[in-house]
Amino acid sequence: MTDRDRILRLLEEGKITPEEAVRLLEALGKASAPQQAITTAIKKISQLFQSAVRHLPELFREMTENPLEAEIEEFVEIPTGKPLQIDHVGGDLTLIFEKRIQKARVRARGYFRFDGATAELISEESEIRVPAHADVQVEAAGGDLEIQGAVQGTLEIRFAGGDCRLHPRALRHIKIQGEAGDVAIQLSSTLAKKTHIQAQVLDGDVISDLALKEVEEGVWVWEPSEAKGKMEILVVLGDLKISSTPARRQKKTTG
Numbered sequence: 001m002t003d004r005d006r007i008l009r010l011l012e013e014g015k016i017t018p019e020e021a022v023r024l025l026e027a028l029g030k031a032s033a034p035q036q037a038i039t040t041a042i043k044k045i046s047q048l049f050q051s052a053v054r055h056l057p058e059l060f061r062e063m064t065e066n067p068l069e070a071e072i073e074e075f076v077e078i079p080t081g082k083p084l085q086i087d088h089v090g091g092d093l094t095l096i097f098e099k100r101i102q103k104a105r106v107r108a109r110g111y112f113r114f115d116g117a118t119a120e121l122i123s124e125e126s127e128i129r130v131p132a133h134a135d136v137q138v139e140a141a142g143g144d145l146e147i148q149g150a151v152q153g154t155l156e157i158r159f160a161g162g163d164c165r166l167h168p169r170a171l172r173h174i175k176i177q178g179e180a181g182d183v184a185i186q187l188s189s190t191l192a193k194k195t196h197i198q199a200q201v202l203d204g205d206v207i208s209d210l211a212l213k214e215v216e217e218g219v220w221v222w223e224p225s226e227a228k229g230k231m232e233i234l235v236v237l238g239d240l241k242i243s244s245t246p247a248r249r250q251k252k253t254t255g
Helices: 001-012 018-028 033-052 056-062
Strands: 072-077 084-090 092-098 105-114 118-131 136-141 145-160 166-180 183-186 195-202 206-208 213-216 219-222 231-236 239-246
Touching: 001 018, 001 092, 084 092, 092 136, 105 213, 183 231
Parallel strands: 084 118, 084 136, 092 118, 092 145, 136 145, 145 166, 166 183, 166 231, 183 239, 195 231, 206 239
Antiparallel strands: 072 105, 105 118, 195 219, 213 219
């Protein structure tokens, strides 16, 4: 095991903080591109957690009226001319894109606040249903993230400390940045033929049913001729898994 691996293992086990890991990696004095990228990613992990809890003083003041064990069901208007921002801390988040709704519906157990543009949650488990056409930006820390449905707008995901699973029925443009967690993507064979994929994986493995082409070290692409949608993926300290499944056949009805 190298010194760098020992540092990353200590970070994974929680024996050192992200800041301490950065200092130790920098002290090694190695200027390789992968290590620089990993060091940058660790800094981003720390920044993500700090960003996600930036309103904690206000949250604690308000928790007397909205305790963490409270059941939440709220309907949220989608901002006009800008994306809906979702900041989620503490547990798992399921995001479902639906065609027949105009407002987002939030169901969770914990703390929730919406200021007209950003939905903030501290919750053990949350489900948010979003209009399919909406542009959405997600920052999640401390739990797993699952994406379902028809993503007809632009979806940007940034997560740390958990895994991300995507099985969209449709997509236009999805950007994923995952740090210290795996990304698993399941596409129908039809959707795979219509989706351009560009992925960069640092300190992790790539496992795919698709014939991804490695254009440079750690950078993989999938370029079908019929591509209409696009996925951009960056995974640091995690694996990328892409699977393609046969499209479901519609049953014929008679009468």
